[in-house]
Amino acid sequence: GYYGKFGGAFIPEMLHRNVEELKENYINIMAESSFQEEYQQLLRDYVGRPTPLFLAERLNLNHTGAHKINNAIGQVLLAQRLGKKRIIAETGAGQHGVATATVCALKGIECIVYMGVKDIERQAPNVARMKMLGATVIPAASGSQTLKDATNEAIRDWINNPNDTHYVIGSVVGPHPYPDMVARFQSVISEEMRWQLKEKTGSELPTHVVACVGGGSNAAGAFYHFLDDPRVRLIAVEAAGHGIDSGMSAATTQLGKPGILHGSKSLVMQTEDGQVTEPHSISAGLDYPGIGPLHAHLFDSGRGTFLSATDNEALEAAFELSKLEGIIPALESSHALAALKQLKLSSKDTVVLCLSGRGDKDLATYMKAMKK
Numbered sequence: 001g002y003y004g005k006f007g008g009a010f011i012p013e014m015l016h017r018n019v020e021e022l023k024e025n026y027i028n029i030m031a032e033s034s035f036q037e038e039y040q041q042l043l044r045d046y047v048g049r050p051t052p053l054f055l056a057e058r059l060n061l062n063h064t065g066a067h068k069i070n071n072a073i074g075q076v077l078l079a080q081r082l083g084k085k086r087i088i089a090e091t092g093a094g095q096h097g098v099a100t101a102t103v104c105a106l107k108g109i110e111c112i113v114y115m116g117v118k119d120i121e122r123q124a125p126n127v128a129r130m131k132m133l134g135a136t137v138i139p140a141a142s143g144s145q146t147l148k149d150a151t152n153e154a155i156r157d158w159i160n161n162p163n164d165t166h167y168v169i170g171s172v173v174g175p176h177p178y179p180d181m182v183a184r185f186q187s188v189i190s191e192e193m194r195w196q197l198k199e200k201t202g203s204e205l206p207t208h209v210v211a212c213v214g215g216g217s218n219a220a221g222a223f224y225h226f227l228d229d230p231r232v233r234l235i236a237v238e239a240a241g242h243g244i245d246s247g248m249s250a251a252t253t254q255l256g257k258p259g260i261l262h263g264s265k266s267l268v269m270q271t272e273d274g275q276v277t278e279p280h281s282i283s284a285g286l287d288y289p290g291i292g293p294l295h296a297h298l299f300d301s302g303r304g305t306f307l308s309a310t311d312n313e314a315l316e317a318a319f320e321l322s323k324l325e326g327i328i329p330a331l332e333s334s335h336a337l338a339a340l341k342q343l344k345l346s347s348k349d350t351v352v353l354c355l356s357g358r359g360d361k362d363l364a365t366y367m368k369a370m371k372k
């Protein structure tokens with residue numbers, strides 16, 4: 001369960017049994033043909049995959065509007081095979097919450113989503129969707145009432161309900177096996193990239209894959225099948241917020257130090273005495289003081305190139321893509337788009353940009369920016 005020196009499962013004693021049960025079973029269950037049949041069938045007929053590779057842009061026009069559903073389907077199917085009757089999840093941008101609530105509605109299983117009070121405000125359309133889908137949204141009022149507090153509340157719930165509950169973590173974070181399990185579910189993104197690239201360009205290898213990183217699941221999925229091929233440059237884009245040195249940022253590889261967050265050893269934005277510091281990003285999905293251990297290792301080993309984009313650069317990129325291509329991207333994805341300008345690309349390059357989600361959820365923020 002390690003990526004270099006990062007990863008592991010540093011969890012409260014009371015969670016051991018839950019996490020052990022997952023670790024013992026996830027590979028076998030995912031390898032079962034009945035699991036794969038159901039999983040692939042849902043991705044095809046319910047999510048609407050494969051999503052088109054369009055003009056070297058990777059569009060997730062998936063059902064529920066982002067990549068999160070790939071992971072939510074996998075984990076709910078897994079939870080059912082483990083006999084769980086109750087699903088909990090954390091969410092920040094609300095996409096993961098909506099994806100989990102969607103699959104729970106489809107499978108008729110109870111769904112509770114923890115969400116920071118601040119995020120409930122700025123992603124209101126997704127809160128409405130979760131409620132429409134029959135999920136219970138519980139405001140995380142502890143701490144700074146953002147994503148990390150939603151995650152803490154979900155972990156507290158799981159400790160109190162160890163037997164009948166599965167915690168669907170929304171990104172490649174948390175104790176082993178979550179980072180590996182979520183990356184496997186998201187790997188469908190690079191699988192589709194490869195064969196669509198082959199069809200369109202004759203080669204299944206791009207020169208660059210670019211993706212935004214909050215916890216890092218859409219990037220893990222986009223990078224997955226290219227990790228070991230140095231011919232493919234992996235470009236991870238973090239949220240610089242008001243700027244790396246502004247004190248209002250979420251660029252964890254630039255500002256973080258090795259530490260433990262939510263059960264995983266990775267890079268964490270923290271004070272001298274190891275208290276997690278409050279991150280900032282205009283996008284809820286990247287507003288996270290940690291990063292998945294896979295990405296900490298990609299950064300530490302130099303295999304990945306870590307760029308960042310500020311709030312304003314992301315906004316600009318969102319307006320530009322909307323006007324130039326008729327696609328309104330999620331604020332998170334707009335960070336990946338903004339970073340393209342920082343790459344010295346040549347016409348020989350094949351760049352695949354992973355657009356992790358649609359901008360429907362961010363229209364209020366876009367409209368506010370337009371008024372300025």
Ligand SMILES: Cc1ncc(COP(=O)(O)O)c(/C=N/[C@H](C(=O)O)[C@@H](O)C(C)C)c1O
Pocket residue numbers: 066067068090091092093094095096097147170171172212213214215216217218219284285286288330332333356357358
């Ligand atoms: C459209 C979109 N793009 C990217 C992200 C960043 O999450 P990763 O792909 O896991 O880095 C997100 C993250 N969304 C989560 C959520 O919807 O709850 C996030 O806020 C938390 C799970 C971290 C997203 O919604």
